[in-house]
Amino acid sequence: MPITPRLLLGPGPSTAHPRVLAALATPLVGHLDPQFLALMDEVQERLRRLFGTQNALTLPLSATGSAGMEACLVNLLEPGDAIVVGVAGVFGERMCDVAARAGARVTRVDAEWGTALSPDAMGDAIAKARPKAVAFVHAETSTGVLQPVEPIARAAKKAGALLILDCVTSLGGIPVTLDAWGVDAAYSGTQKCLSCPPGLSPVSFSPRAVESVLARKTKVQSWYLDVSMLARYYGGERVYHHTAPISMIYAIAEALRVVDEEGMPARAARHRAAAAALIEQLAPLGFTPLVAPEVRLPSLTTLRVPERVIAAGEAKLRRRLLDEHDIEVGGGLGKLAGSVWRVGLMGENATVESVTHLERALGQL
Ligand SMILES: *Cc1c(COP(=O)(O)O)cnc(C)c1O
Numbered sequence: 001m002p003i004t005p006r007l008l009l010g011p012g013p014s015t016a017h018p019r020v021l022a023a024l025a026t027p028l029v030g031h032l033d034p035q036f037l038a039l040m041d042e043v044q045e046r047l048r049r050l051f052g053t054q055n056a057l058t059l060p061l062s063a064t065g066s067a068g069m070e071a072c073l074v075n076l077l078e079p080g081d082a083i084v085v086g087v088a089g090v091f092g093e094r095m096c097d098v099a100a101r102a103g104a105r106v107t108r109v110d111a112e113w114g115t116a117l118s119p120d121a122m123g124d125a126i127a128k129a130r131p132k133a134v135a136f137v138h139a140e141t142s143t144g145v146l147q148p149v150e151p152i153a154r155a156a157k158k159a160g161a162l163l164i165l166d167c168v169t170s171l172g173g174i175p176v177t178l179d180a181w182g183v184d185a186a187y188s189g190t191q192k193c194l195s196c197p198p199g200l201s202p203v204s205f206s207p208r209a210v211e212s213v214l215a216r217k218t219k220v221q222s223w224y225l226d227v228s229m230l231a232r233y234y235g236g237e238r239v240y241h242h243t244a245p246i247s248m249i250y251a252i253a254e255a256l257r258v259v260d261e262e263g264m265p266a267r268a269a270r271h272r273a274a275a276a277a278l279i280e281q282l283a284p285l286g287f288t289p290l291v292a293p294e295v296r297l298p299s300l301t302t303l304r305v306p307e308r309v310i311a312a313g314e315a316k317l318r319r320r321l322l323d324e325h326d327i328e329v330g331g332g333l334g335k336l337a338g339s340v341w342r343v344g345l346m347g348e349n350a351t352v353e354s355v356t357h358l359e360r361a362l363g364q365l
Contacts, residue, residue, distance in 0.1 A: 068187025068201030079103030195347030
């Protein structure tokens with residue numbers, strides 16, 4: 001059965017850019033072909049720029065965002081190591097699970113879903129636990145909160161801890177400046193603000209993080225995600241580790257060119273303008289933002305669904321948007337299930353036109 005195209009305004013994947021889809025059809029070359037190695041160099045260079053870092057170990061991991069999370073945690077943590085994790089949604093929760101599976105002693109600092117982490121609570125926990133690492137999510141896709149990075153980064157630095165940041169729903173939509181913030185390990189995904197299909201996870205490790213990996217007493221328990229081995233494939237030596245997903249590298253290269261042509265300041269402004277238009281245009285229909293303006297995430301807006309829509313069954317309305325208008329929006333997760341919608345305006349979809357399209361469709365239901 002042919003697939004009907006949709007306007008993807010959920011929490012991801014977002015609609016892929018046509019240039020990115022065209023790049024996927026490029027004929028394959030070998031993964032050690034000089035042309036491919038040059039393309040990989042280009043991707044790594046563009047990723048460094050977008051992450052705001054000079055980190056040599058910056059590469060597109062051959063797996064989705066969750067594998068980036070796992071790579072950061074399993075490389076930096078050994079059994080018995082302490083970590084403080086900020087939890088304000090699904091993805092902070094997932095970090096705790098991954099860290100605990102790596103044998104770490106996890107101290108979690110919770111915040112109400114829909115609010116930001118308290119830098120004071122994080123600072124207190126960090127001062128008390130003296131952890132090897134501190135981790136939290138920059139853009140919590142499950143709630144629509146943009147976490148201010150600096151205050152927590154300062155607390156981590158003061159304690160000498162490595163800082164791990166989830167940038168899955170921020171990279172390419174919101175400015176990310178790893179070096180200025182003092183982030184030691186970060187990961188993202190291709191299918192959110194980069195308008196590329198899911199399948200790669202850009203990651204970046206600071207020299208200090210790399211030192212910590214090389215100084216481990218035990219081997220990283222994951223062979224596939226061991227960055228000391230990955231560094232030899234993506235770095236100068238080009239030692240075979242695994243076969244890079246060639247077509248996805250074509251895709252991310254094109255996606256990053258699209259980002260660079262627009263420039264991050266313009267792109268960030270476009271994401272902010274689209275989110276503002278969404279809130280304004282859906283207000284007359286009774287949708288109100290869940291998150292306070294100071295910490296509202298532009299790339300994903302959580303909207304409280306009006307009572308009449310809850311009464312009619314919000315999931316049914318989302319299904320009708322999909323069936324009758326080919327528009328996908330996300331439902332709430334966990335405690336927010338049934339009472340909110342999550343509307344992603346990511347990458348190419350971060351436009352006032354997408355918002356108007358959604359508003360018109362809602363008006364017809
Ligand atoms: C989507 C997402 C992930 C997980 O990425 P996958 O590509 O689904 O594995 C992790 N963190 C955040 C904040 C996300 O939005």
